[in-house]
Amino acid sequence: MRKLLAIAATITAVTVPSVTQPAATESTPATQESPRFRSTSAQRDAVSITVYNQNFGLVREIRTLDLSSGLVTLEYGDVASGIQPETVYIRALGGGSLQVLEQNYQFDLLSPQKLLEKYVGRIVNVYRTNPQTGEDEAVEAEVVSVNGGTILRIGGEITFNYPGRFGFPEVPDNLIAEPTLLWRLDTTGGQQQVEVSYLTNNLNWKSDYVMILNEDDDAAALTGWVTLTNRSGTAYENARLQLVAGDVQRVQGNMRPEARSRMMADAMAMQERSSGFTENAFFEYHLYTLGRPVDLMNNEQKQVLLLESDDFGVERKLIFHGATHYYRGQYGQIASNQKVGVFLDFENSERNGLGMPLPKGVVRVYKRDHTGALQFIGEDLIDHTPRDEELRIKMGEAFDVVGDRRQMDYTVLSSCVSESTWRIDLRNHKDEDVEVMLVEPVGGDWQILSSTHPFEQTDAWTFTLTPEIEANGETRVEYRVRVRWC
Numbered sequence: 001m002r003k004l005l006a007i008a009a010t011i012t013a014v015t016v017p018s019v020t021q022p023a024a025t026e027s028t029p030a031t032q033e034s035p036r037f038r039s040t041s042a043q044r045d046a047v048s049i050t051v052y053n054q055n056f057g058l059v060r061e062i063r064t065l066d067l068s069s070g071l072v073t074l075e076y077g078d079v080a081s082g083i084q085p086e087t088v089y090i091r092a093l094g095g096g097s098l099q100v101l102e103q104n105y106q107f108d109l110l111s112p113q114k115l116l117e118k119y120v121g122r123i124v125n126v127y128r129t130n131p132q133t134g135e136d137e138a139v140e141a142e143v144v145s146v147n148g149g150t151i152l153r154i155g156g157e158i159t160f161n162y163p164g165r166f167g168f169p170e171v172p173d174n175l176i177a178e179p180t181l182l183w184r185l186d187t188t189g190g191q192q193q194v195e196v197s198y199l200t201n202n203l204n205w206k207s208d209y210v211m212i213l214n215e216d217d218d219a220a221a222l223t224g225w226v227t228l229t230n231r232s233g234t235a236y237e238n239a240r241l242q243l244v245a246g247d248v249q250r251v252q253g254n255m256r257p258e259a260r261s262r263m264m265a266d267a268m269a270m271q272e273r274s275s276g277f278t279e280n281a282f283f284e285y286h287l288y289t290l291g292r293p294v295d296l297m298n299n300e301q302k303q304v305l306l307l308e309s310d311d312f313g314v315e316r317k318l319i320f321h322g323a324t325h326y327y328r329g330q331y332g333q334i335a336s337n338q339k340v341g342v343f344l345d346f347e348n349s350e351r352n353g354l355g356m357p358l359p360k361g362v363v364r365v366y367k368r369d370h371t372g373a374l375q376f377i378g379e380d381l382i383d384h385t386p387r388d389e390e391l392r393i394k395m396g397e398a399f400d401v402v403g404d405r406r407q408m409d410y411t412v413l414s415s416c417v418s419e420s421t422w423r424i425d426l427r428n429h430k431d432e433d434v435e436v437m438l439v440e441p442v443g444g445d446w447q448i449l450s451s452t453h454p455f456e457q458t459d460a461w462t463f464t465l466t467p468e469i470e471a472n473g474e475t476r477v478e479y480r481v482r483v484r485w486c
Helices: 112-118 257-273 324-328
Strands: 002-004 036-039 044-052 056-067 070-076 089-092 098-106 123-129 136-145 151-154 157-160 165-167 180-187 190-201 203-213 219-230 236-245 278-282 285-289 294-296 300-313 315-321 333-348 361-368 374-382 389-414 417-428 434-441 445-451 456-459 462-465 474-484
Touching: 036 056, 044 203, 056 070, 056 203, 089 098, 112 165, 203 374, 219 236, 294 300, 300 333, 315 389, 324 417, 324 474, 361 389, 389 434, 389 474, 417 434, 445 462
Parallel strands: 036 070, 044 236, 203 361, 315 434
Antiparallel strands: 002 300, 044 056, 056 190, 070 180, 089 190, 098 180, 123 136, 123 165, 136 151, 151 157, 203 219, 219 300, 236 285, 236 294, 278 285, 315 333, 333 389, 361 374, 374 389, 389 417, 417 474, 434 462, 445 474, 456 462
16 A cells, blocks of 8 residues: 655745734834834744755745835845845735835854954953952953954054953944845835745755565565755744755756746745645656645754555566676686676556655665564665656675676677677575576677577667576576677
């Protein structure tokens, strides 16, 4: 039975009842004609995040503002520090009127080093503890330089490495505690909702899968997990989350404006329609929507269940690979006791108990031993896989099945035509019969002249043979092939 439980990278935050408070607070006006307002995440009515598995995301939020009419300055705080300012989009909702005349992105963040830099040439206090009284005593000092260390002028002397803590009279206006968008707006005023969208870096997700193989190696259970990582510089509380799986084209440096606006519009339109535990085709990608709001804190890693399938068919295969260059030269014994690869094949289809498009990720496979305890038996990376496609994952190398490969004859017919005879000895040290697929990538134009076993042409350059080896037995495969490579 297959259960689609969760993945998504668009987060539309559901409106949460809270204590009534002003949507935007008015601070000290810069001038009477241009009052200044500030908005924070406390005024969010909804937030959505669409996370792409290429370490970026689309943030869309709705806030309620209470602005005066005319020209105003709006400080829009609690935005991601990884924001791409050129991707910001703002519009009024519900019939409001709002025009952006100017946008600034302030990211000169407050820190001890930045504070010292802003006070170069100015007087600060340096506090030192008097060892006799135990009280702090202030010394006035001029900050001369902070390049490679703090240099001060104290009492007419230049000094550095002066011990003590610094005291500053105020925080400079051009230093801020967090990244902020600063808009100069022309608005009709009053309380109104606005929608703000932007792309940000450092939002990412990846998928991982846990597969439990049954005792007979012919069926398995699969659990998929999504791991979200938020290093964008802000938190998203009570948000709707969606994930986009696929290889999205991005322009290095600057994204083309028309591509950027189309991406944001498509993602926002999709998130408006999505609800429940769903997966949807989205443009040439796949969109996974989580049907419940989540909290994604800054510098947090969160795991969300993606899918569960408790029974689907698999096929174990042992594969012994050859190489193209074997057929273009004279060799003796090429391989002795060569390992045989172990693979699991399965079909991602509904009739096989799966059928959801699988985002790329690592599949880790376990199997229960004779005591019933789970043991790890291998892992492999899968790419984005549509429904109804076949997957092959490599588990490792077989311990008890080995092979030798020898060239028994090599005849040159012309400058680029040869015939060669090959002998492959396969030994099975298991207590059960096995089949081994021999994959022979001949290359060029080829013709099998004789063979001890039936062969199948898999493509223009490759054929396969699949002999059976009895328990604790040995099988010899021999064939002669003519090859022309020019």
